[in-house]
Amino acid sequence: MATLTRALQKLALTSTQNAPKVLTSVRYRHVPPPKPEIGHGKSYRRIVHFPENYTVKPLDVTNLGGRDPETGRLAVKGIGGGIKHKYHWIDWRRVGPSEGPPQTERVIKIIKDGCRTAFVALVAHGDKLKYILATENMKPGDLIKTSCHIPRIPVRANEGDAYPLGALPLGTQVHCIEKVPGLGGFLVHTAGSFATIMRKVDNRVIVMMPSKKEFSLLENCMCTVGRLSNVEHATTPIGSAQKNRELGNRPRSGWWQRKTGRFGRKLRRPPPVKTIGPKEDTNQEVVKLSFDGYFCKTPRAQFHY
Template sequence: MALNKLFTGLTLTSTSIARRTIQTSCYNFASKPNIEKPKPGFGKSYRRIVHFPEEYTVKPLNVTNLAGRDPVTGRLVAKGIGGGIKHKYHWIDWYRKGPTEGPPQEEKVIQIMEDGCRTSHIALVAVGDKLKYILATENMKAGDIIKTSCHLPRIPVKANEGDAYPLGALTTGTMVHCIEKEPGMGGLYIHAAGTFGTILRKQDDRIIVQMPSKRLFSFDQHCMAVVGRLSNVDHGNTPIGSPQRNRWLGNRPRSGLWKRKDGRHGRKIKPPKPIKEISFSNKKQLPAISLSMCP
């Protein structure tokens, strides 16, 4: 009887423990669902979301700042992002469309302005009765007349700064930016301030362009490109200057993570080493060795 009671108690205890484990695991699973945390990179920005309308407009667009968080799950993905001055977004028209035959289309630059959401300056351009934004070149100013043409002539064109032509229509050594990946796709390459690509040579129907990273890219000769170097050349050489301006730019401080004197891999504050005594030891001279011819 005593053994039966003992076995019954053990069975009830093990059953209650198993039930408690299952309930705890179910509660933890329900309260903490298995959500995969996104990883930064892959061309996705966790700094802001721009609310684009259906039709193109030159009105400043509203922006939702993400502060480094994923817009779906709300989890922190990119550290060091948050705060900053609230900026409106100016919609850039990446398509430079012009006539395929005859003289090029002329466009007038109305205004050059800064854009807080990009590094290079932008230009407000009038095309007929429409307005659009483009990336401004280094020496572009209000009142300039720029040309756009999709015609591929037999003789290369000597274009001016801000003009848009197919790569096959430009001479060797021309500085270009906003290059299309495929004809009609819109300017995709070289958007950063002060950058430019250089046309090196022509191979059959392909144009070899040296990118700002010194890599060589081969494009179709019908891909459109804008002539000149992008504006705000001194952007990369301008220091931030103060921690407050770094906060204005939307970068959060990372103080406390690492300290110079006592942090990991930092210079540690240690007591000075004991005095090292330098002395000369009195070495005894070795006895002279006498050699003879006899064994």
């Protein structure tokens, strides 16, 4: 009866039509804000405030802690806290002369940037300073070259030199590779990683990425020679939970109990070996002797049973 009463309360007769009209409830008409989408170029870890002109001064950073900057809703659960780090603006474009001798730059110092895995090198050319990603064996005082010219004979480049892909011999290890000429170093930024030039076909170069995938790029795409610095980053253990929190990583779960059987077999000793054989008859009659004397008549005590 109560169900029929509620159904009749939603019916109403209009003046123009005699057909009943159902009135919907307005209790749940609130539309929540859209959920943030994970990925698509957003990390939800920090926002870097870039100025209009390039500078080597540390940039201002706003830590998000895994939340969407527009709605404030939690997007990534594993991000939060951490030590505040200074962000150094990397100049991804290595521009050099297209003809003549290459441009020479000097490495001033190598620093550790907390916002990236590889080390950062401060490079000077004339009165201009810029940051680039440091290679494995780069040290202060080194001279690096940059050129956009593709000669007829491949160039024997050193670590840190920037040349087009078509100017380097096969088997060269490179990083900070451009996808499109003039875009800037877009591929291979992780510490200790490198790509390998495999072969050349017409005006394109086949490059094998660290993931063993092969990309076909134009020969005039710029790249930097050598392997990136901080090679031991991937094999260095974090060491403690507190260090992991300092890196800005929150615990994945607060209810991780391995021995409950929730995630597989409990960690306990296997049962003992079970012997299988004929069953023993436990209903046998027990014969009890009631004679208290000696079984053997002899004076020797060792024969008295």
